[in-house]
Amino acid sequence: MTDKTIKKNIILIVDDNQNNLDVLFDLLKKSGFKVLVALNGESAIKQIERIHPTLILLDVMMPGIDGFETCRRLKTNPTTQDIPVIFMTALSETVNKVNGFQVGAVDYITKPFQYEEVLSRLKTHLTIRNLQNKLQEKNTELLQANDNLEKLVEQKTKQLIQQEKTAIIGRLTQGLFHNLRNPIQVILTTLSLIEIKAQETGDTVYLKNSEHISTAVNQINDIINTLMLxxxxxxxxxxxxxxxxxxxxxxxxxxxxxxxxxxxxxxxxxxxxxxxxxxxxxxxxxxxxxxxxxxxxxxxxxxxxxxxxxxxxxxxxxxxxxxxxxxxxxxxxxxxxxxxxxxxxxxxxxxxxxxxxxxxxxxxxxxxxxxxxxxxxxxxxxxxxxxxxxxxxxxxxxxxxxxx
Ligand SMILES: Nc1ncnc2c1ncn2[C@@H]1O[C@H](COP(=O)(O)OP(=O)(O)OP(=O)(O)O)[C@@H](O)[C@H]1O
Ligand SMILES: [Mg+2]
The missing domain is CATH 3.30.565.10 (Histidine kinase-like ATPase, C-terminal domain)
Known part of the structure; x- marks a missing residue:
């Protein structure tokens, strides 16, 4: 971790023992971290709601709600469940460490503190968290890209189907119209013969009807001419x-x-x-x-x-x-x-x-x-x-x- 990335991290130390707090506060501050402290589980939870720390160092044995319960509450809250928690126990304390992992802790450090060890564990977990965050971001990007791709494929497929449909209709109609031209021509020629005959005989009903037919047929002809590109x-x-x-x-x-x-x-x-x-x-x-x-x-x-x-x-x-x-x-x-x-x-x-x-x-x-x-x-x-x-x-x- 570089000095720059260290500075971005906020570490919250939760311990009822003022001496422990002072020792850790100094160590982490000197190493470049931003450090916050809380003297018990309840005040820690309140602080975490306001300031989202990057990592929590949590004492197990505390008056009021102990470390395990504090951790359990943090892990059930969706806004705080991702913050890594490292438990602190004294060598003399008989603590069931498995309980800690079960409620969601990532690690333990033991008092009295080995400074080098504390720092290296801290940095390891911060790096893991950082990588997890990046992975999550990439995953979200990937899901978004996948979603966009699916939409694009769907849109393109629709477009292609539509184009293909239009092309088929086009081919069908061109063939159809080509074949319709001849019979239409026959109808129009025959009609004009009927019209001539009707004019000769003065049959107005025939004349009127043949006009209707020829209008309709001419209209069909117009459509065909329009579509025969x-x-x-x-x-x-x-x-x-x-x-x-x-x-x-x-x-x-x-x-x-x-x-x-x-x-x-x-x-x-x-x-x-x-x-x-x-x-x-x-x-x-x-x-x-x-x-x-x-x-x-x-x-x-x-x-x-x-x-x-x-x-x-x-x-x-x-x-x-x-x-x-x-x-x-x-x-x-x-x-x-x-x-x-x-x-x-x-x-x-x-x-x-x-x-x-x-x-x-x-x-x-x-x-x-x-x-x-x-x-x-x-x-x-x-x-x-x-x-x-x-x-x-x-x-x-x-x-x-x-x-x-
Ligand atoms: N300016 C417009 N305002 C409202 N609807 C429109 C307008 N232009 C087109 N439309 C709608 O689109 C349809 C198709 O238009 P299109 O010009 O292809 O055919 P049409 O006008 O119905 O018949 P045609 O043009 O062959 O005489 C219309 O029937 C109408 O419903
Ligand atoms: Mg129109």
Missing amino acids: KSRREQEEDLQLVNINELLRREIQLLEADFNFSNAIKKKYIFDDEIVSIPLIYCHISQIFHSLAENAIDAMSGGIVKELTIITRQDEQRIYIDVKDTGCGISPENLSKIFDPFYTTKLAKYEDMETGVTTRNGLGLYTCIELLKPFEGEITVTSDCENGSIFTVILPKNIKRFPL
Whole structure:
């Protein structure tokens, strides 16, 4: 033990014999320890509650509660049970030393004291205690690390399962859609023949019904076209330098054509004019923005305060588009599902030629994520049912896969 480590240790001597106390006090003080004294078991216990000594030298034979009982009480208290106790006995005393070990002592020293022996026993037990403390600390760290690792593995496994599920769904749907294209084409061609015939004969019921069918089939066709993503080569051909602010202004202009959008919703646009142009596929980004705006408008449809805020911002690496609404928000349990294909909370309504009500398929956000993948882009969302939602599109400025 070094002088520095010795100084950190507080030794409590408990003895009813003042001479013994003085002798030990001097010895330990000279050796550099911090030393406290108590004249009986009760006052020792009171002191220990206030000051947590590193080690206790405890006389066995004392008036009041003896050393064994004092030790037993200390060992039953969780806050003091770890403090090592060394008993002190006189050679002349007939003490059953086994009792001492049974109540939790670590060692004995005998009076009259052999100073060298007292010091070396003391230091040995302090070193053991120190090592035990370190072991305990390491153990706690290890348990914590293990806990973190388990959580990480669980999280990664969930992520992998989700990715695998999406990949399987993706492969299945691509194959399915490919095969659906032909029969759909047959239906549409046959329908147009029926429509021509109905127009010729002036059969309005036939005409109306065939219109309904063709609307529904066209809708199926739209879904398929949305989900049949272009190959990477085709995508590269569509790549161009896009200024996000300009794109958004143009898209907003298109939305303004809608009466509800232009009149019922308060808008706030905060665009960072410094934003640089980056290589993107224009129609993909406009589709993403359109989906997010449409969702925001849907979410605010039943609300009193309808406010849509669009923000563009950038940092060194990325460009951000925030689409913020004051709508109904998304509950925490639904938040993890919104990017799943076909997940929707909106009532599916048949598209009506007269009212223009469109069906919701639950493909908007899923498609956004798919469209962003080649650009290493992502969408984050914060939402709660009181304040509404913020969807943020994150676009990296330098895309490794698509150098322009
Ligand atoms: N801004 C928003 N506020 C509240 N809920 C939202 C918002 N955006 C998305 N959601 C929730 O996420 C679901 C999925 O959205 P997504 O855009 O993928 O599908 P959809 O809007 O239901 O249908 P589609 O976009 O195919 O017409 C929505 O049905 C809705 O429950
Ligand atoms: Mg949508």
